[in-house]
Amino acid sequence: MNLSRRTFFKVATVVGATGLAGGRLEAAPQRMAGAAQRSMLVDTTRCIGCRSCEVACAEANVLPDPALEAPIEVRRVTDPEAFTVVNAYQPRGADGPRFVKTQCNHCVEPGCASACPVRALEKTASGPVVYHEDRCIGCRYCMLACPFEIPKYEYHKAVPYVRKCEFCADRQAKGLAPACASVCPSGALQVGTRAELIEEARRRIYQNDGRYVPHIYGEHEVGGTSWLYLSDVPFEDIGLRTDLGVRGFAELTQASLAAVPLVMMLWPPFLMALYTFSRRRETTAAAPAGEEASHG
Amino acid sequence: MGDTLTRSTDVRPWLSQKLFMGLPPGAYVRSLVTPGNILAALILAVGVPILIYRFVYGLGAVTNLSQTTPWGLWIGFDMLAGIALAAGGYTIASAVYIFGLKEYRPIVRPAVLTGFLGYLFAVIALLADLGQPWRIPYPIVYSAGPTSVMFEVGWCVFLYTTVLFIEFTPALFEWLGLRTLRRYAVQLTLSATVFGVVLSTLHQSSLGALFLMTPTKLHPLWYSSFIPLYFFISSIAAGLSMVILETALAHRLFRDQLDPSRHVDIDALILGLAKAASVVLFTYIFVQLQGLADGGDWALLLTAYGGWYVFEVGGLAAVPCFLFAHAARTASAPLARIAAALTVLGIILNRLNVSVVAMNWNASERYVPSWMEIVVSVTIVTMGLLTYRWIVSRMPVLREHPDYADAH
Amino acid sequence: MIPHDILTLYAAKPVEYLIAVAFLLLFVPFWRYVQGGQAVRERAVARAPRLVPRLVEWFALPERLSYHPGHAWVRVERDDLATVGMDDFAHKLVGPLVGVRLPAPGTRVALGEPAWTLLADNRGVEMLSPVDGVVLETNPGAVTPGRPTDDPYGRGWLLRVQPTRLGANLRTLLNGEVARRWTAAAADALRGRLSPELGLVYQDGGVPVHGVARSLDPEHWDRIAREFFLTDGDH
Numbered sequence: 019m020n021l022s023r024r025t026f027f028k029v030a031t032v033v034g035a036t037g038l039a040g041g042r043l044e045a046a047p048q049r050m051a052g053a054a055q056r057s058m059l060v061d062t063t064r065c066i067g068c069r070s071c072e073v074a075c076a077e078a079n080v081l082p083d084p085a086l087e088a089p090i091e092v093r094r095v096t097d098p099e100a101f102t103v104v105n106a107y108q109p110r111g112a113d114g115p116r117f118v119k120t121q122c123n124h125c126v127e128p129g130c131a132s133a134c135p136v137r138a139l140e141k142t143a144s145g146p147v148v149y150h151e152d153r154c155i156g157c158r159y160c161m162l163a164c165p166f167e168i169p170k171y172e173y174h175k176a177v178p179y180v181r182k183c184e185f186c187a188d189r190q191a192k193g194l195a196p197a198c199a200s201v202c203p204s205g206a207l208q209v210g211t212r213a214e215l216i217e218e219a220r221r222r223i224y225q226n227d228g229r230y231v232p233h234i235y236g237e238h239e240v241g242g243t244s245w246l247y248l249s250d251v252p253f254e255d256i257g258l259r260t261d262l263g264v265r266g267f268a269e270l271t272q273a274s275l276a277a278v279p280l281v282m283m284l285w286p287p288f289l290m291a292l293y294t295f296s297r298r299r300e301t302t303a304a305a306p307a308g309e310e311a312s313h314g
Numbered sequence: 315m316g317d318t319l320t321r322s323t324d325v326r327p328w329l330s331q332k333l334f335m336g337l338p339p340g341a342y343v344r345s346l347v348t349p350g351n352i353l354a355a356l357i358l359a360v361g362v363p364i365l366i367y368r369f370v371y372g373l374g375a376v377t378n379l380s381q382t383t384p385w386g387l388w389i390g391f392d393m394l395a396g397i398a399l400a401a402g403g404y405t406i407a408s409a410v411y412i413f414g415l416k417e418y419r420p421i422v423r424p425a426v427l428t429g430f431l432g433y434l435f436a437v438i439a440l441l442a443d444l445g446q447p448w449r450i451p452y453p454i455v456y457s458a459g460p461t462s463v464m465f466e467v468g469w470c471v472f473l474y475t476t477v478l479f480i481e482f483t484p485a486l487f488e489w490l491g492l493r494t495l496r497r498y499a500v501q502l503t504l505s506a507t508v509f510g511v512v513l514s515t516l517h518q519s520s521l522g523a524l525f526l527m528t529p530t531k532l533h534p535l536w537y538s539s540f541i542p543l544y545f546f547i548s549s550i551a552a553g554l555s556m557v558i559l560e561t562a563l564a565h566r567l568f569r570d571q572l573d574p575s576r577h578v579d580i581d582a583l584i585l586g587l588a589k590a591a592s593v594v595l596f597t598y599i600f601v602q603l604q605g606l607a608d609g610g611d612w613a614l615l616l617t618a619y620g621g622w623y624v625f626e627v628g629g630l631a632a633v634p635c636f637l638f639a640h641a642a643r644t645a646s647a648p649l650a651r652i653a654a655a656l657t658v659l660g661i662i663l664n665r666l667n668v669s670v671v672a673m674n675w676n677a678s679e680r681y682v683p684s685w686m687e688i689v690v691s692v693t694i695v696t697m698g699l700l701t702y703r704w705i706v707s708r709m710p711v712l713r714e715h716p717d718y719a720d721a722h
Numbered sequence: 723m724i725p726h727d728i729l730t731l732y733a734a735k736p737v738e739y740l741i742a743v744a745f746l747l748l749f750v751p752f753w754r755y756v757q758g759g760q761a762v763r764e765r766a767v768a769r770a771p772r773l774v775p776r777l778v779e780w781f782a783l784p785e786r787l788s789y790h791p792g793h794a795w796v797r798v799e800r801d802d803l804a805t806v807g808m809d810d811f812a813h814k815l816v817g818p819l820v821g822v823r824l825p826a827p828g829t830r831v832a833l834g835e836p837a838w839t840l841l842a843d844n845r846g847v848e849m850l851s852p853v854d855g856v857v858l859e860t861n862p863g864a865v866t867p868g869r870p871t872d873d874p875y876g877r878g879w880l881l882r883v884q885p886t887r888l889g890a891n892l893r894t895l896l897n898g899e900v901a902r903r904w905t906a907a908a909a910d911a912l913r914g915r916l917s918p919e920l921g922l923v924y925q926d927g928g929v930p931v932h933g934v935a936r937s938l939d940p941e942h943w944d945r946i947a948r949e950f951f952l953t954d955g956d957h
Contacts, residue, residue: 095381133527135465136457153457156445158384159464163527170381171445173374178445262530271463274523274542278466278516285512289412293504296414592756600745607737639756 050242051266052126053213055145056190057244058199060119061222062256063230065206067106067117071198075102075121078186078197093257096120098170101183102198109255116249118256119198119207121183122147122168123236124244126212127266130160130169138180139169145212145244146185154180165240165262185244215246222248241266332489332708354696361693364686365442373445376686382674383681385443390669392439392691394521395662396432397471398545401553402560403429403478404507404514411507418583423485423711424564425557427702430478433471435698442690463523470517477510488715489708519546525668533672535614535623538605541668547598548631552661554591555634555654558584562651568703568712581647588650591657592638595631602627619675626667630660782810783905784875788895790833790852791904792952795875796895798888804853806881807864808840811908813874816840816847816947817933824860824880831855831883833891836953838880843936845944848953853891855883908950 072084081099088094090106097103102121109116124147131139131147138154141147156178160169172178186196194200199207208215219234235247240262247253253260334342368376379386406425409415441447453459453468460466480502487496522545529537538544565580606612614620637653640646670681706712787795793812797805823839823846831837837851859882885891896904912934935943948954 097381129527132461133464135453135459135462135468137459138457150457153452154446155449155452156447157464158445159462159524159527161381161384162524162531165530167382171379171384172372173377173379174372176370176372178372259530267527268461270526270529271461271523273539274463274520274526275461275466277542278520281515282512285515286508289408289508289511293412293414293508296412300414300416589756593753596749596752597745600741603741604738607735607741610735639752642756 050213050216052145052242052244053211055126055143055212055244056185057124057145057210057212057215057246058185058196059208059210059215059219060245060247061206061208062116062118062247062249064204065104065117065119066204067104067115068203069104070201070203071119071207072100072102072104074197074201075183076100078189090117091115096122096168096170096182098172098181101181105257107256109251112251112255116251116256118247118258120257121198121245122185123166124183124185125240125266126242126244127240127268129163129165129240129267129270132268132271133159133163135159142187144187144190146187146190148184148187149180149182151179156180163267165259165267212242212244212246219246219248235260238264240264241269335708354700357689357693357696361689361696364690365693368442368686368690369447373443376684376690378681378684378687380679380681382677382679383670385669385673386681387666387670387683387687387691388439388443390666391662392694393436393443394665394669396436396439397521398518398549398552398661398665399556399658400429400432400436401514401518401549402557403432403481403553404510405550405553406557407481407507408511411504412511415586418586420580421557421561421583423482424560424706425553426478426481427485427705427711428556428560429553430475430482431698431702431705433475433478435694435701437471437475438697439691439694442694463520463526467517467520467524470513470520474510474513474517477506477513481506481510485709485711488710514549515546518549519543521545522668525673528673531674532668533614533619533675534609534611535606535619536668536672538609540601540605540608543601544598544605544664547594547601548661548664551591551594551598551631551657554587554594555657555661558587558591558650558654559658562647564706564712568706581645584647584650585642585645588638588653589642591654592635592642595635595638595657599627599632599635602631619672622667622671626660626663630656630663634660781814781905781909782875783901785898787875788852788892788897789901789904790850790895792834792850792852793908793950794837794849794852796852796883796891797875798885798892801888802884803858804855804883804885804888805879806837806852806883807879808849808874809905810874811905812840812849812947812951813878814933815912815935815950816842816943817936818842819865822862822865822880824862825857827857827859829857831857831881833887833894840947843943847944847947847951849951850953851883852895853883853885854887855885858882858884911950 067090069084069086069090073086075081076083079101081101084100084103090104091108093105094100094103102119104117104119106115106117124141124145128139128141128147131137131141134140135157136153136155138150139147139160140150156171158169158171158180160180161167161171169180169182171180186194186198189196195209199209208218210218216234216237219237223230223232223234229250231249231252233253235249235253235258236243236245239260241264247258249256249258330336330338337345364376373379377386377388402425406418406422410418410422437450441450444450449456453465454472458465480499483499484496484503487493487499519542522541522543525532525537525541526539561580561584606615615624634653634656637649637656641649641653674680783789787797789795789809793809793815795807795809799805819840819842821841823841825831825837831851831854833852833854834850836848839846839848861879861881864878864880935946939946945954
């Protein structure tokens with residue numbers, strides 16, 4: 019893309035403002051994580067709460083129709099039978115409700131995929147975090163590891179599986195848009211690569227002169243997510259946690275795992291040295307008495 | 315043929331000796347009717363049907379697990395605490411076979427047996443907890459997820475249970491009279507012990523490392539990059555304490571198993587273990603302090619959870635530390651046993667805190683185990699105790715096999 | 723606050739160094755406290771066998787010694803030097819001694835004749851010498867009142883003797899398998915005297931094996947000892 023000097027300075031200012039206003043965030047990484055991966059931009063200022071996305075998702079994933087008569091104000095979470103939900107919030111100082119779609123955020127460094135001992139949850143190169151039913155043993159570690167508490171479990175079944183949004187990986191592989199985005203009437207959902215969408219998000223923040231909170235939710239949270247959010251009210255007020263840190267969750271156990279081969283290599287020689295030392299002492303102690311050392 | 319004839323008549327007395335302890339079957343069954351056994355039978359009578367129910371109708375029918383609380387009592391107590399308390403196997407084995415502390419030889423076999431059964435029944439509890447337990451071999455044979463700490467735990471526990479079994483086979487082969495196999499098994503002891511220490515270091519610390527993935531859910535006083543160290547060090551103290559307790563208990567409950575011609579000063583051994591446990595706990599407390607310093611969360615000690623943390627580390631680690639020290643200093647075995655009991659409680663509390671109590675500490679809905687989960691936990695522990703007793707009553711664990719008394 | 727990898731080098735805060743230093747400083751006094759004082763040392767000496775010799779039943783019976791049926795042992799150091807002492811059975815039978823009356827250097831001792839006397843509880847029990855020879859050196863420090871030796875084969879040696887008929891003596895003494903069977907028989911004989919309260923035999927309540935004779939029969943323990951030591955006048 020063509021960067022004029024003017025645009026460059028505008029973008030740089032936004033980035034700088036993001037850094038300052040982001041509070042606990044660190045400076046933006048030099049290279050953008052997952053730049054080419056399929057992503058989604060959710061503009062909560064545009065969502066009208068029609069919940070067509072819920073219906074489309076249920077249809078595409080062969081789930082029961084969402085109960086649309088249930089009041090949207092009652093806070094709902096995803097479910098083994100509902101991979102996405104739209105909630106209504108009444109943020110303080112806002113001119114009306116805000117509607118926020120919740121689903122798996124398909125993190126750039128997903129904790130669930132890192133935690134899965136059988137790679138049932140897998141981050142594909144194209145972006146979506148998909149689930150391989152045939153591998154899952156039901157340990158539910160993914161549920162523990164997800165900071166957004168997205169994976170849901172079929173506790174009521176004798177043969178249970180983990181259930182979550184898979185970003186319509188099959189549809190996207192065929193070049194189609196995810197089901198939710200394909201029916202969104204208000205343009206709240208926009209598909210693209212992560213780089214494109216972050217650029218688009220920054221443009222919207224800049225061009226709308228203080229309307230948006232100058233922060234792209236998901237740009238750095240937990241190392242970056244593929245689902246990005248824009249909002250004109252503080253993110254905490256619309257149910258998005260801002261205390262999750264910026265480290266990818268996959269990093270959290272790296273040191274621990276790196277230590278494993280070291281322990282495997284260092285312990286045996288150390289222990290054998292102790293063994294030899296203790297045998298030596300024993301033979302020396304027994305020798306003056308003229309006894310045979312007992313065998314180990 | 316003469317041979318076949320002899321063999322077929324050989325089986326009955328062999329079975330009778332091995333299984334029924336030399337009693338005719340009727341008499342043996344009658345001898346089983348004791349108050350303890352009746353209690354155990356009641357527990358099993360309630361617990362086993364619940365387990366069956368769980369497998370038919372799913373986890374949701376029996377547990378209070380939820381979408382926000384995927385791990386509950388079975389993981390926190392049966393798995394985490396169970397494996398920590400089974401650490402006596404590698405601690406005593408390394409004391410005897412690596413550090414050359416021969417005086418602990420009389421308690422190696424019970425410790426290894428406790429370790430083996432501890433791991434075995436922790437895995438059984440895991441089978442109850444897994445959503446698809448028939449797939450438990452998957453991380454080993456079907457699909458590897460090496461980025462996962464749980465993958466490493468799975469492999470380690472699998473290998474280590476095997477190692478513990480190998481370490482126990484000399485006793486088994488002595489019981490079965492298989493001299494040659496026994497000889498091979500004994501030759502494997504040193505390598506098995508070294509391998510066992512490596513594996514134990516890895517999985518005891520990895521069980522803690524599992525929780526590194528939960529910085530946003532686990533209370534900051536318990537969350538630390540040092541969790542693997544916490545779990546590993548406390549597992550040593552847990553193992554030593556369990557050995558102290560079960561040695562004292564076994565020598566009381568299984569008196570008839572003890573060989574009077576073996577002069578074993580149990581109290582001296584217990585005091586030696588107490589000394590070690592005090593040093594381990596002393597170190598543990600300071601490592602916890604380092605974790606607090608690293609997290610910088612001193613102010614949280616003044617909150618309700620802070621009080622709970624102080625109770626766990628102060629009351630159930632620092633107090634036993636000094637009780638052990640005092641017991642070792644004044645050569646008081648009863649005090650050592652009290653300290654051991656407190657330590658065991660402290661370890662159980664710590665594992666439950668990390669997995670259940672301090673997990674999701676600020677969530678609106680908190681997890682409380684259902685009565686059925688509790689019954690199943692008790693049932694699994696009971697099954698473990700019954701197995702221990704069955705083995706100890708028959709195999710040379712607490713005593714030497716007369717045929718092999720010379721062969722050390 | 724999200725902590726960092728412990729394997730990554732990070733700037734340790736000063737308080738972490740302080741805690742580490744405090745640990746090291748406190749560890750030394752803690753270790754000394756745990757190791758304990760007088761009570762523990764005495765108990766350790768009383769209970770723990772120093773060597774790991776072969777055990778027959780309760781009693782240690784090292785391989786390379788020769789034994790006299792009166793429960794004395796002899797160890798051949800050189801052609802002209804042998805060490806003599808009492809075996810573990812005798813040691814445990816009699817228990818804590820007040821002292822031992824040893825023959826002065828230069829005294830002649832004879833195989834099968836009384837050579838030294840064990841003193842306890844205002845009584846003396848004699849033991850027979852396992853060799854013919856001349857006493858070169860004695861070890862009065864073998865027995866310290868109040869601090870029983872637990873090393874009858876090592877630091878508890880009694881006499882250093884210049885043997886005069888070593889070969890002949892050794893042929894009459896017991897060793898190896900025969901000695902083991904003899905000790906087992908002695909243990910059997912001892913067990914035969916034990917009362918039905920088997921509580922005396924078990925080692926889980928601090929009941930001492932040291933001084934079995936005295937536990938058995940506080941009034942006539944010396945008679946029991948003399949029976950085993952073959953110094954009861956009937957021999």
